[in-house]
Amino acid sequence: MKGMRCFLVAFTLLAFANSLASAFDPSPLQDFCVAINDTKNGVFVNGKFCKDPKLAVADDFFYSGLNMPGNTSNPVGSNVTTVNVDQIPGLNTLGISLVRIDYAPYGGLNPPHTHPRGTEILVVVEGTLYVGFVTSNPENRLFTKVLYPGDVFVFPIGLIHFQFNIGKTEAVAFAGLSSQNAGVITIANAVFGSDPPINPDVLTKAFQLDKNMVAYLQSRFWSD
Numbered sequence: 001m002k003g004m005r006c007f008l009v010a011f012t013l014l015a016f017a018n019s020l021a022s023a024f025d026p027s028p029l030q031d032f033c034v035a036i037n038d039t040k041n042g043v044f045v046n047g048k049f050c051k052d053p054k055l056a057v058a059d060d061f062f063y064s065g066l067n068m069p070g071n072t073s074n075p076v077g078s079n080v081t082t083v084n085v086d087q088i089p090g091l092n093t094l095g096i097s098l099v100r101i102d103y104a105p106y107g108g109l110n111p112p113h114t115h116p117r118g119t120e121i122l123v124v125v126e127g128t129l130y131v132g133f134v135t136s137n138p139e140n141r142l143f144t145k146v147l148y149p150g151d152v153f154v155f156p157i158g159l160i161h162f163q164f165n166i167g168k169t170e171a172v173a174f175a176g177l178s179s180q181n182a183g184v185i186t187i188a189n190a191v192f193g194s195d196p197p198i199n200p201d202v203l204t205k206a207f208q209l210d211k212n213m214v215a216y217l218q219s220r221f222w223s224d
């Protein structure tokens with residue numbers, strides 16, 4: 001009888017704890033993974049095979065060069081230097097990576113984009129950035145902030161975000177991402193610069209634009 005009561009109390013507590021626990025979708029290591037039932041035709045897009053741990057060396061966990069600014073002479077005036085599992089093989093399966101972002105003076109922009117596989121935490125070390133992200137439908141609420149050196153801001157996983165240099169000097173930021181390869185979808189590139197192009201009728205209606213404007217946007221050079 002006592003045992004039964006104990007069980008019931010434990011069960012109730014467990015159920016209560018479960019209702020408080022937050023659930024989370026699986027975190028894929030690649031854009032998609034079409035299941036196959038034989039490994040012969042399998043490919044590793046992002047996840048990698050593991051080196052024998054006995055053969056691992058310090059350089060497997062090392063990268064050098066983030067002191068070097070990226071070249072911002074491009075249409076958007078920004079440059080992202082990525083340090084993920086492709087640069088540091090030791091990051092494989094560890095769920096973390098790093099970027100350096102340089103912004104040209106007077107309007108260097110890291111244009112609206114999302115990281116499908118990672119939350120980003122960014123710290124400004126130089127310059128002044130106007131940053132923001134937008135929440136999902138239907139609210140599409142915009143969160144923005146002006147950041148100065150030492151300021152930190154978070155861009156939650158999957159949400160569209162941007163950073164814009166509103167200062168007269170170059171700006172520099174570093175950011176950690178909660179994935180060994182967070183992926184990037186730059187909105188303008190994906191929508192207007194896809195290969196092959198999206199049928200203009202789709203974009204004309206979706207963006208409520210004149211067809212000539214869509215043709216113009218699709219003809220632009222979309223830099224990464």
Ligand SMILES: *[C@@H]1O[C@H](CO)[C@@H](O)[C@H](O)[C@H]1NC(C)=O
Nearest residue numbers: 034035036037038039040041
């Ligand atoms: C593997 O998949 C094929 C095609 O989907 C199917 O015909 C076959 O029975 C499967 N084999 C096994 C061992 O599940």
Ligand SMILES: *[C@@H]1O[C@H](CO)[C@@H](O)[C@H](O)[C@H]1NC(C)=O
Nearest residue numbers: 069070071073074079223224
């Ligand atoms: C970013 O900077 C690097 C190093 O200067 C350069 O090789 C690369 O082409 C630049 N990327 C873009 C998109 O401008």
Ligand SMILES: *[C@@H]1O[C@H](CO)[C@@H](O)[C@H](O)[C@H]1NC(C)=O
Nearest residue numbers: 069070071072073074075079
């Ligand atoms: C930056 O890129 C531009 C355009 O590609 C190029 O003309 C310039 O020489 C580069 N600057 C440096 C420092 O590499």
